[in-house]
Structure formats: C-alpha cells, structure tokens
Amino acid sequence: MFVIAITNQKGGVAKTTTAVNLAAGLALLEYELNPKKPAKVLFVQLDSQGDGTAIITNVMNRGKPEDYDGTGLTIADILLADQPPTTGDAIRHANIPLMLVNKGVYSLDYIPVNPETMAEASISIHNVDMRDQRLDLALQDGIVMSKYKYVIVDTPPGNILMIKNGLAAATHVIIPVATAGAGLRNLLDTFATVRKIQKLLNPDLKVLGILPSKCIMSRSETKLVLEELEKHYSELLFSPIIERAEISAAFTMGYDIFSYLPPRSGSPTFISKKEAAIEFGRFTKEVYCRLHGIRLSNLEKSLNVEETA
16 A cells, blocks of 8 residues: 655645645546556545545535534544544545546545544644554554555645654655745755654655646746756656646636546546646656556556557
8 A cells, every 4th residue: 555645844835736636646547547446545634724625525615515514533533532433434435536436436535624623633632642653553444454555645734743644654755845935945844854754753654756836937936946856856856737727726616637627528538638637647647657666658558558448
C-alpha cells in the first residue's frame, strides 16, 4: 500500500487541490488499466477546514453531507479515542470522480471530516498517547491494508503535529511549492521537517517529488523559481501545474478537475483535451510511474493498447 502525504508547512500552495485531483486521477488511471477490478484509493484529510472532503463527497456548495452532522465516525474519532474505532467502519464511498460513479464504480473512498470536531482534535491530540503516530496506527487496520492500493493524505498548513501524523504514516511525500513569494524558503522548512520525521519516526519515508504549483508563466518570478528548482532538485521535479481559471472554478463548484472538464462523449480516455485536465493527468501518470518504477512512455503505451483494444 502506498501512503502519499501531500505536505507543505505553508498554506496557499494548492495542497488540497493537488490531493483531491491526485486521488481522483489515480482512481481513473487504475480503472483504465484494469476496468474489471480497479485498484482502490482512500482519501484522508487532516485539515479541520475539510474542503477536500467536501469535494470528495461532491457536496461543496450543495448543503452539508450526512457525515457532517456529528452522528457518524470521523477522522477525529480515529485520532483521539483511547480505544479508537476500527478505521474500516468510518470509511465511506466518495461521489467523485463522476465518470466512475456514473458507471456504478466506487474506486475512491474517504474518511469523513467534521470541521468542528477536527478543530478540537487539532488541539486535543497533544494530550493523547503516541500523538505523532495516531494516523499510522489507524492505517494499519486490516481492512485498509487489504482493500486499498493508495492512501492520499492531505495535511494542513502550520499544524506541525498533524503534519507529523501524515508523514509518520506515509511511505512517500509530495511537496507542492508555490512559484512566487517565499516558495523556496518554505520548501527548505518542509524538507527539514521531513528529515526530522525520517530520523525519529519513519526512516522509510521517501520524497516522491516536488510539484511546482499555481505557476503563472508570464511572471519573471515564476521562471526564476522554476530555474532554481531545476538547478537543485531536477530529479525530484514533477511537470508544473499552470494557474488556470478552470482549476479554481472546479474547486469552488466542488469537483475534481477530471469531472469538471470531462472528455467528449465516446472518448476512449477519461482525460479531456483541456489543458488543466491534461496537466493533472500527466502529474497522476508521473506519480504512478515513480511509485512503480516504470517509464512514462511505457505506461502511456499500455494505456494506448487498452484504448484501441
């Protein structure tokens, strides 16, 4: 099982957008590779705002979902309880990506977040045993280990203890970096936290890559940051995600980018020819290839075989 933490200690670098679209993208990619039995993805959010979970449940701006009413198990219960509930009992089917849900295929699941209880948990977790490793213990649940190939963990900005929980549970970390302002300095701070977790809690944690996000290519600052990233971290860089109106619109409307920009009817692929979908599709494929140690060209070749079969 691959547990991928999306982490940057700084806010506003598109962590949640990255996490949601990667989770949806992996669900779609695994379905394209094996439609009869696609590998499953679990989305976990440690941010008390719960925006990612609102999109995953496809209810953003459509009223509160049933999971938010306080009667169901949430990630806060799993992180705080002296005798935590079975993680599998808290998991729900996601309502995205829509293309799969419309086929009756639920390849993406999530653990509910209640913003109020999660805000309390962000404070109360300082007082529980093994406070840095509560998520790691939860993901060792037998149902989770046997059912999911990927777990995507969206970590919050600023809350070091929740970030530590995400990194302690992860096999890999992806660091989105804004190509403006203090992006490079924030990257160094995040790397320092990752190294500390590797030394003290999770020696097997690997940095899967750095994702330049919210790139405005017409700005000289963006070009300078990308040049510095290429100079110092070329082997870790993912292809950049350009800042586009469709990405923020999809987030606002409560969709992953692939559902917001679906391909034309009859298309053999789930990725439309819109640039925003293409970029996140490529990012998903790059993640898949790095995890599985294969070339992007070989993955695309296998997808083309499936599409023409």
